[in-house]
Amino acid sequence: MEDSVERRIYSAGKTFLCFVVFLICIQPLLLCYFVVSVSRLLWRNFLIVKNQHLTFVKKDNLRSFSYTARNPGIINVILHLQGEPNIDAIRDGIERAVLQKKMKSGELMFPKLSAKLVTCWGFYAWKMCPESFVVDNHINVYPPNYRGRPVTNSNIQDYISNIVSKYFPIGQPPWQICVIPVVGTTSLTRTEEMPSTSSVESASGNDTEEEQHSSSDFTMRLTSTEHYYIIVRMHHLLISEEPDLRLSDLLAIDSKSTTLSGRNEADIDRQIPKSPLMDIMQYPVYIPQLYMRLQIGLTNAWNEFKSKYDPYVGKSSTIQAPVTMPTTSTEFPSLDDSKLNTVETLPIETLPQLFASLLISYVTIASDFYKGFYATRHHPMIKIKFLNSLINREVKRRNISWEVIWHAMWATLNPIRITKVSFEWICWACVAISILSPHLIYRELQAFRYCFFQGHVGYPDTLIGFMFAYIPLCYNAFKEWLRLVGIFVQAPRFIYEELIEIHRSDEHVLQNISLCGRKVLSWSKKIDVNDIRRACSKHGVSPSELYMSANSSTIMELLHEYESVPVPKQIRVFASLHNHDFLQGYLNNEDYESGHLSLILPMEKVSRKQLKQIRQNFRVARENQVGIYFLFQLHKRFNLLTKFLPSVWTVIIFNYLSRRFSITVTEIVRNKNALQQRANMNITCWGHDVLDVLFFSPPHSNGSISLSIQQFGEHILLGVISDAQIHPLHIKLSDGWTKNLEKLF
Known part of the structure; x- marks a missing residue:
């Protein structure tokens, strides 16, 4: 028991200490983020200006820092295909489906497949050289023998390991497609007259002669080969810089989904537990529900508020002065005032109407300014002029002036009006108490019956219905919030134990x-x-x-x-x-x-x-x-x-x-x-x-x-x-x- 108490005290102290250290490190990390971001941005822009023939990689991912020239980070995908390898079909398919594929604008879809990857003062960059790009240098055909023996299923793994252990050739785009026929009854005959189709190169420069045979040394008699392998090798930056590239596109593969017959394992699948690597973090459920309900409630309340106090009448209330987006970056959105004078408006007579009009005008100005903020030029004076035009538009639409404000104040604070309004409120209260109270009590009782006996809100506009809908939701949302706070407080300790503490x-x-x-x-x-x-x-x-x-x-x-x-x-x-x-x-x-x-x-x-x-x-x-x-x-x-x-x-x-x-x-x-x-x-x-x-x-x-x-x-x-x-x-x-x-x- 004492050990358990001591362990809990030690765990709580360790959690508190790690959390305090985390809070102390926040400010230096934010300062470091600012310095690192600004310095990298300035240095990269300087290199872009000085090296305009290069296209720099703008996204700094962790692979770029972890991989080096000795460990370049080459992704390998091996495909096992049935049939006889047709090099011309592979080459034509890649050229047609990938290398020559264009977007609607006429530009190449994957331009970096023909670009060289270089380094320039700490940054990776692409050097576009389409004139020197030859697709045959990237489609390599390997002979069906390895170390004097034919390539079969028994030594194919050693053969492929020997291929993927080589680096990419220097001065070429970092991708390769290697074709390895597996010997069945296929025979290969050496010839010197056949023109070169592709070559197998190595950046290390120490490959043996046996490993450097290319397709120019062999004439294939592809008569009955049953299967072959294709190795797709690509640099990780090429994959990250071409996010729309798919392996099925690269090799022109079509997929047709089919249901397997003869086996029904649905009942067994239901009994298999879900992988513990899935859904590690339980995302909040009640907090989004509470947020959505509050958002819907506020939206409905705002619409009712606008329909009551917005000074537009009838169909003309839908007419708004449109905001025209600029055609060039030197303009700011223009406002069409031609329709403002055609709108029939209600006069602002009291302070509540005045405050409502000011609130609606403020929200409208803020919304339109946010929509047009990035459409204007970045110069601050242009944005100030745009904001001023929005203010003038709302003032003109709602006829707001000092005279209207003074009239609303006098009309609201007039003793005769105050007496009249007070008498109306007293009469309404008497009628509500004598006539409406029994009906309201009946609705509350009905809401109680629906909520506690049938389990759903039958009268959502009653007090009982509101409490039944929001009190459990707020309670569960508060529990989720406490759980998230606990995770946040304990996270520094677990990060230290799993990633830093020496075991x-x-x-x-x-x-x-x-x-x-x-x-x-x-x-x-x-x-x-x-x-x-x-x-x-x-x-x-x-x-x-x-x-x-x-x-x-x-x-x-x-x-x-x-x-x-x-x-x-x-x-x-x-x-x-x-x-x-x-x-x-x-x-x-x-x-x-x-x-x-x-x-x-x-x-x-x-x-x-x-x-x-x-x-x-x-x-x-x-x-x-x-x-x-x-x-x-x-x-x-x-x-x-x-x-x-x-x-x-x-x-x-x-x-x-x-x-x-x-x-x-x-x-x-x-x-x-x-x-x-x-x-x-x-x-x-x-x-x-x-x-x-x-x-x-x-x-x-x-x-x-x-x-x-x-x-x-x-x-x-x-x-x-x-x-x-x-x-x-x-x-x-x-x-x-x-x-x-x-x-x-």
Whole structure:
């Protein structure tokens, strides 16, 4: 009991201290934001003026700071297609559907695909050079043999790893499409007369002769090849700078949705829990409802107020002097006064009418000034003239003058009028008490009956109806507000514990490997979606928890390969989920739903106990990391970290975080129901079916391994991309994941 009390006191003190430190750091961070933003803006504008032949990247994202020349951040997408590779069809499809695609204005849709990526004094920039762009340099055809052996399913992963480990050629736009035919009965004959179609280059300059064969060295006899692979390699800045680019557009893929027949798993799907990486933050429900009701109530009250006091009569009350937007930036919106004199107005006789007219005029002026503020030139005198014209318009419309004001004051304060109005109020009160009171009491009783016995508001304009509608809503909104305040107060402490505080017991050998920057990849065997469904239903867990259980055991087996370093009892990984269709969706997936958690994985073999522990860790992480999730969402939308800190500090912090979470696990689902029984028939423009798609995003900065669980059609597999220093142990991750997952079936 004493330990529990001491623990609570320590936790409360730590929370208070972290929150106070956060409040103290707000002012320096705001000052740093101002200095960094202004200095970057001035420096970038200076470089734009001095280098007008370059198009600078204006958005500073975290990838730009985390990736370097040694680790350039190349996104790799592998497509497995059925049929015989037709290089001419691939080239023609890319040129027609992407490179030559134009907008309505006549400009190219994707101009940066033919631009070189350069650096200029700390900023990335695009150097447009369409005259030197040759599409054949970006469509590379590789020979169907690797190290003296034909390329088959047994060595295709090593072959692709060897390709993706190479850098982009220097002086060319940062994207490539590599075609790898898999040998069936296809034969390749070397010839010297065939003209060069494309070339395979490497920026490192140390490739072997066997790896530098191009399509000019071979004549393909494409007679019965059953399948082949296409690797799409693109720089991350090219993806972020071309937000409308889709992989299906790049390879001219058409998708037709079809319902799979013969299997009905709807009942099982309802029993599978939702992924703990979804809906991490419970968004307010009652606060938006209260806001909407108040907004509707205020809008109705304002409309009634205007209909009563706005000095327009009949149809003429809808006539307003239109505001004409300027045709050039040197003008300000003009006001058409020709219709003002045709409006029949009511005279302002009393102070209430005067105050109502002034209030309506103020709101109208503010609304019109806000609408036309950005339509005027930025010069302050133009905006002042525009505001003055709005004021003169309202004064003229409502006939407001000093004479009218004086007349309204005298009419309101006249003793005879005061006596008359007082007598009218007394008479109305007597009538209301004697006649209207029984009717009002009856309505209140009826409202009480409806509210407390039937559960809905039958008379919303009564006091009982108003209280029944707003008191529970205000109470629940207040509870949500208290919960949000608690999250805000506790967020600095949890951010410190998860991202900054050192945990010696969680350190492992992958955090201290000297990385070379080159990447290798592999992928697991395909697992049927229905097997995952049955396993989730059997253990009562979500697919994400099932995947993490297999990942935990697989990572433990990998760490045991380093015999000189002990394996910790648990490690921390960065787990995320992306609701993103990487084939038909946009490659720049910043706008898609996602979830992020710092998750503790126990280094144990697959078992029910380990699966239960992972589920408990998920629950604790969801409770404690709402602030971290909100911080990631802010950074995702506003690039928070890159705007508040200088580039050097940003790089240092991100290097530390990427070393702390050297293993990242990403689950990519194409819809919210990750196991939804739905398939797509994806066909290229040259008529080949897409058998599989694999998406590989390299680990950031000091990260060593990136794992991605992906679903395509009716199967799920694990994609592994890691630093080349881990080769060949990275294959154990893909092979072991399948074996450990099958143990849970």
